[in-house]
Amino acid sequence: MAKHQKPNKKKNELPTQPSSWDKIKALFKLSRESDEVKSFETAKKSKEKELSLENKLPKLKEKRRKEMQRRLISLLLLFSFAILVVVYFITPLSKVGRITVIGTNEVTDQAVIDASQIRSGDSLWETFFSQKKRETLVKNQLPQVKSMQIEFDGLNSYELVVSEYKTVAYLEKENEYFNILENGKIVNESRKVSIGNPPIFIKFKEGKALNKMIEQYQLLNENIHNSISEVEYTPSKTDEYLITLYMNDGNQVVASITSFAEKMIYYPDIVQKIGEGKGVINIEVGVYFTPFEPEPSEEESKVSDTEE
Template sequence: MKRVTNIEERIPALKKRRKRRINRRFYVLLALLLSIALICIYYASDWSSIKQIKWSETDLKSNDYYLEQSALPSYDRIIAVNIKEVERRLLELPTVKEVDVQKHIFKRTVTVDLVEYEPVAYIDSNGLYSLLLENGVELEGSSTEVLRKLPILSNFETEGERKKIAHSLSEVERPIYELISEIIAQEDDPYGRVTFYMDDGNEVRGLLMDFPKKLKHYPNIVAQLSPEQKGVLDIEVGVYFTPYDVKYQQEPIELVSPLEEENGDGTSVLEEPLPPVEEGDATQPASEEEEMFQQEQLEEAPLPTEERPIILDE
């Protein structure tokens, strides 16, 4: 049997339920209006403005330069700062390698952690020096002074050559890299031959394409030489060392002229009397012009070189 409920008994309960529903909607609407009001007050007050921008330490460019390029001054309120846009604009700069931008709303602070490309060398342009970065970009601005301990590049005329040498130098081990004082490219050379002048007094000659791989053996090679012996190290094909006094003939080797060789009895060939010349005999003493010509030939004869192969300790 179904129970019959009087409608008059349910009316108070229905009224209470309806009242609770109306109150809930009212509080939700009130909270929404208050939130909008607080946001408007926040935007209108100084609490929404950027109080401080913190930069990591930079070397190539000033913080003011990066601030201008980042477009951060165009943002009036910290909540409106577009982090991705700021990072994109900074990464487009040739000096910026990495960047990380964070905004702290309650502290009203923007932090920019920026990493620059390392300079690897100076480019010498008729006595004016400009920095070459590890990404192969030549930094704008030249100086007549060298303010950093970096190798000086000469005869690297094209952008491709500079990118290659920059990339290669970034691969050289730091202790060896710090020994390089100057690098000169051979002009109009299709093989890319380069000469390294080292701080320890040696020269190293090799190819641009593979010198980082071969130059890593430099400490082992130098260890096989006496400290007083300086010279030219050729790592283009194999490894050969030639002392300076032989390579540049600073101390010419004394040669014995064939005309001054001694006979078995200790007398010089020139000391022997010339055979008598009879009339009509084809054997005649050399004229003064012929003797001068022979002497010039001896003086112009190349001196012997002493190249020693170097054994690398793998």
């Protein structure tokens, strides 16, 4: 009789779970592999740096050498310049040598040099940088000087370039003549005779009337200027700017300073209409002519003396 065999029942097989030891071994292996990779990368980078430094080292040496050369050259130039400066200020080249003056007409060259207080042997650069002070000194002492510039005329020579106020007239006072400048100033220094063609002003003084007279006079042309001999300031109660002109042709002109230039331009036409007669031409308000009284002849003078 056959034996009945029991069928084999297969148990459900579950996946085997790694033990703790296996986990530790796996982590250790990963850590070691990671360290090896890092070591390899570190070694690789170190090698690359070494190669880079080897390549850069000659260039760095050359660059450093050039920088040192530049510094050395800079120091040499600096010291050389300092030595030259010291030597320069010791030599006569740093002192004022020759002094010349140009542009003077009313004043003398020596007067300008004396007023500027520039002397041979003075510090060249100190003098140059004190131009304003020197100009002020000259203008204070010489009112004829409008401006003065100091310019180099060689290595250590100066040229004083002067601009002057023009003399427009002469003030007559006690048989002496004083320059009247275009800016209305009267020069204190006198002379015995007037020079050139400027007219003689009488009884004027610095102030508003003189300034207006100069302004009006300069508006006239040269022909009118040359026809005027003297201008006398003769103010009245009705006109503080009244003047009397003595002309070179023998006439006299009475005018007001305020309208002098406007009316005086017609003087040649007025004289032409008058003809040969001489007298006083009043242009203060209108135009009036009053002939001079005829001087007595020699016979009339003798008769007058006999009657006396």
